Amino acid sequence: MRNTVLIPTYRRPQDLSRCLTALQAQTKPVDQVIVVVRDTDTETWQFLNQFPAHNLPLQIVTVTKSGVVAALNTGLAAVEGDIVSITDDDAAPHPDWLEKITAHFQSDGCIGGVGGRDWIHQGEKIEDGSCSIVGRLQWFGRVIGNHHLGVGKPREVDVLKGVNMSFRTQAMGKLRFDERMRGTGAQVHFEMAFTLSLKRAGWKIIYDPNVAVDHYPAQRFDEDQRQHFNEIAFTNLVHNETLVLLEHLPLPRRIVFLFWAILIGTRESLGLVQWLRFFPSQGKIVNKKLQASWRGRWQGWQTNKFTIHNS
Incomplete structure (x- = not known):
């Protein structure tokens, strides 16, 4: 199966460098890497012009609208792989990331999505808690995330996390991320609409803690500043x-x-x-x-x- 990795990025060239370097070290070589860059993001354009891609099949796509939804939908139009794996520019996939993702999709043709744990780095510390309940939508509407704390065996879930989620392109069909999501950058919960749509269509969504990325939460350039109330x-x-x-x-x-x-x-x-x-x-x-x-x-x-x- 051919693997495409899709990365939306905005004004974080040092983080993007770490992400691309991690993709160069994959045990299963990536077939296509799409980096979606805003037309006004001069920092990232300068970085990519100098980045030594070597064996990385890098494809740069331009987006003119703000927000992660517009970036991802623009990138999806260029996807050529059988599997599209989405991660953030401030993440670094583990070396066996694509190998383990591919193994899940090959094991069961009914699997439409695969996600895993993002190990959150806060300075010198790594958040190392554990939780068995991950990515569940409870009957009354409460959503339980905990993707960064998941432990145990691979299992079916309802929701994946944007920093570490992969989809079978056949399952996606013409499905795209919901453009009604509000926000000028992060657009929180955009991935929930997407994964729930696949689930309703009958596809299995799998969470495997061993499908892992290191996550270095970086500065956001919009109204959503993570730990500060806005x-x-x-x-x-x-x-x-x-x-x-x-x-x-x-x-x-x-x-x-x-x-x-x-x-x-x-x-x-x-x-x-x-x-x-x-x-x-x-x-x-x-x-x-x-x-x-x-x-x-x-x-x-x-x-x-x-x-x-x-x-």
Whole structure:
């Protein structure tokens, strides 16, 4: 099976260098590497003009719109492989990454997606916790990630993580990443819509902790600054999550999800119970988080309603 690796990048040439060097060291050589670069990203263009590609079949694709969704969809149009593996520019796949990914797809023709663990590096430390429940969508709408903590044997999941996910191009067909995802850069939860669509179409989605990348979370150049609260980014995150779940949950579970989301929620998408839980430790900022969460829920519902009306 021919392997294509797709990497969206923006203004992080040092991280991209580490990623490409890791791809040069794969035990199963990559057949095509697509790097999607913004037209205005002069730092990355200068780096790629000087990068010693050697045996790496590097193909550079230009994108003019902001956001990871536009970058990935532009890159998908150039994919030639039987498998497309997506990772971030701030990640470095382990040497046997492509070998293990390919083995999964060859083992079962019903497998449409394969993902694995991203070992998160924070300075000199590596986050080395463990969790057996990974990538699950619970019946009432709560999504459990934990892809960076997964341990155990390969198993079926509902959701993969964008830094380490691969797809059978035959399974994808004409499916593309949802352009309604909000955000000017990261567009959180974009991968959830994609993997749930494959799952609904009957394809197996596999998570294997041994299909691994090292992840060095780098600076983002948009409103989403990871550890720092930003009202717009928070609202966008909840909007995206709400839109995806309203489209993929059946009607009875959709109603339960909306009640659960407003009354309880999670630490990332607050409801009333979570607001009460975090108020003693976070103070007034948790008020802004609750308002942003409810605004995101409303906007996600509105986007879903608009889509249904115009379909």
